[in-house]
Amino acid sequence: MRPSWCLALVAVAALMTGGLTACGGSSTAPRSGNAPASADGFTATLRAARGQTVRWWLYGGDEKINAYVDNVVAPAARRLGVTIKRVPITDTADAVQRVVAERRAGKTSGGAVDLIWINGENFAAGKRARLWLMQWAAALPNARRYVDASDPSIARDFQVPVEGQESPWQRASFVYAHDSVKVPAPPRDLDALFAYAKAHPGRVTYPAPPDFTGSAFVRQVVSVKGENAAFAYLRRIKPYLYRGGVTYPKSEAELSALFGDGRVDFAMSYDSSFVGSAVRKGQFPASARPFLLGGEALQNTSYVTIPANAARAAGAKVVANLLLSPELQAAKLDPAVLGNPTVLDPKRLGSKRALFAAKRDSRYVLRDYGRTVAELPADKVASLEQRWTRDVLRSP
Amino acid sequence: MTEPRGRLGAALIAALFSVPLLALVTRAFADSWRAPALVPQELGLRGVRIAFSGETGTAFLNSLQVATLTVAIALILAWPAARVLGERRLRHPATVFILLAAPLLVPSYAVGSGLTEWFIRLGLDGSTTALVAAHLTFVLPYVTIVLLSGFGPGLTTLEEMARVSGLSPLRRLALVSLPASAPTVAAAALLGFLVSWSDYGSSLAVGGGRPMLPVVLLPFVGADPQVAATLALLFLAPALLFLVLTVRAGRRPL
């Protein structure tokens, strides 16, 4: 683990300093090239950001993300005079609740939250309540240069138009895991999963919504089968599930523990590199492998957003811009670091493409995520979770 | 109950309560421990390495600072009130007891989120003042209730004897009152410290992102048992120290 961090850090450091010195003129502009007038506007932001400490609220239970932020992003930010203070939270909703509380108290500036890692329903709810800073994401230099703004998977977050209120950071694909020794041929699709559950009662389960992962699984079923057929499917499979479908794991971590202990045969996660992490954590056996159901995967993009009342918006914008730099995006491609695909447009990378080619192969990370299954509209998510509780959990 | 049987029973009960917790120590140093193994497959320091990266040190100090301040203030405020209540000098103590008990009947999360808005308006959110105030809401009742059990006719008699012997109020306090009530003060301090030290709900609501140990720990509990176990041991250290000191103090004869 440590050597790969060192490598990533050294690589990023070399590239960043190389880029800086190559510029001559303004020492704060990240790189030369076809940078239009927006660079001047951003120069002002960079100047304002110097010396700021950005409080970035993000999920704290994943050591890979923590390490990436602490060891790769933070040093790069420090070089621009911005200090990142990572605020670990249990759920993104905690950060949104903080902003809501400040809004309720009438605090329109100097807020305690500068940057949030966010997507989906959390973002949509905040957007409806006008919590986020507007019209800033598309103006970032790296966004203009490397991000394809017309890509629907970037322009719309769970079908909600982003409208410049959040800046893309990561892509995620929903994958499943099986033990290649115990189950050499995992089910190919949902119907095969049903047949498997029937043949092996008590060996299949999923986390209960509103858990993030369980909710995603339900959404995949709904996307594939249509809503009513999906709930019929979940009711039909219920008696063959672990514990008879009466009680479900409350979180992805619980399901992973069950899978690691050999109580159930499959695990699932929106973190496409979760199998590798779990093996490294000692939670999964070394023979665990990822797979897809139906040759397709639910995909989403996750972003960072800035609350409208953030105290250090300039610093936050600088960090958001940094996250989109090819160097940092390439660093997280490595399965030993984060192992998830980039949000940058490959066609726009130009000379930077070389950074993305050298990623390591790993049997714990899929190379191809098949067909993309787009996420459902954000407001549908809550109603699906409630329907699951009524129609599936509480049904006899 | 004959002596040897009594001793065995006592030891058994004590073991029942402490052995499962030793599993925590093993979990902290087990890099890999999957069923059905009774012994970890792999031991290592991964938990230590990850637990101590990032904000843990700051969170530890913040929690320590808040808990110590809260307990100190609580003891000072509670001492006179506990004297009045413990010596049964009130004709209608019920009202006071209800007021004392009320904050304990409410989840700390409710206290925290109820106070947050006022703190934000006062510009105090995230400050030590806010955290201490929020914790004080339920620590003060605990401390008062435990403290009052140490006052009563026994202590009053001793103090009366000291007064008659000519000791000044200050010397009475230092030489009679404090030593005599030391076990109770220690117990009250321990409880107050623990309640503040391990509070999650109001630290989250009022802290405004300020690192506190329970808040840093919680995300790991479901997600990464090894790191959680390591942080748990860190959590326990001051609490256990405090506990041993208290129990020692509790054995002093009156």
Place this chain on the structure above:
Amino acid sequence: MSGALLRHPRVRNYARLAPVILTITLLFGGALAGAVRTSVLPLGQDATLATWSSLLHAPELVDAALFTLRTALISTLLAAAVAVAIALAVWRRGTWVRALLALAVPIPHLLVATVAVLWLAPGGLAERVLGALPITLVRDRAGLGVVLVYVYKEAPFLALLLLAAMGQGYREREEACAALGASASQRLRWVTWPTIRGPLVVGSIIVFAYVLGAFEVPLALGPSYPPTLAEYAFNATRGDLISGQSTAAATLLLTSVAAMLLAVLAVRLAKDPQGD
């Protein structure tokens, strides 16, 4: 005249109580006021009782309330019984045993729950040692695992309260009674019980109220359905982000009021037989 007034015992008593009373009234009152305000003022809307009405009409609320009440009651009664047994067994022993016993007290509930999962879950250590467990203790509909964790955590706390009361002069009284020829059960009734009754009742009420409002343990061990009231409030903040705080505040207020009413009831019941 004012000098005499200040020396008046009643005034001095109130002056001594004032710091505590003022602090609690200010802070706790502020918290309650804030919660009430949040529950009727969802973000971006004017004052409305809509949150309360939709909460009270939610079918899940009744299930959650009953489950919470049942769990709290059983946990408290069992913990009290175990605490008395422990106190009786251990009160003569030394610091060593008390320290071991009290090891459970400083540990937060959530951690005890995590250790419980480590031991009691399917595939947990208990099963690895004993073979299959006869009953399900984790995520079972009856919430047995939850009760077990609360008993494990609260019984030592209550026992320590009892032992503190059994410190001063208890040994002398007990031995004096024995010397006078009282049997074990008579000593229990006339010496032990009066000594421990007070702390036991007070401690039990505290435990009951705490279990009523806590959510970390059911989160770790409890069934998916029904949730406890505090879990319900917690899920509300995760579900509907903007008005979730209102629902949560309303639920927590409901829980608090219920706890306070039940506590008053318990105190009434405890007082009646002795007329204390």
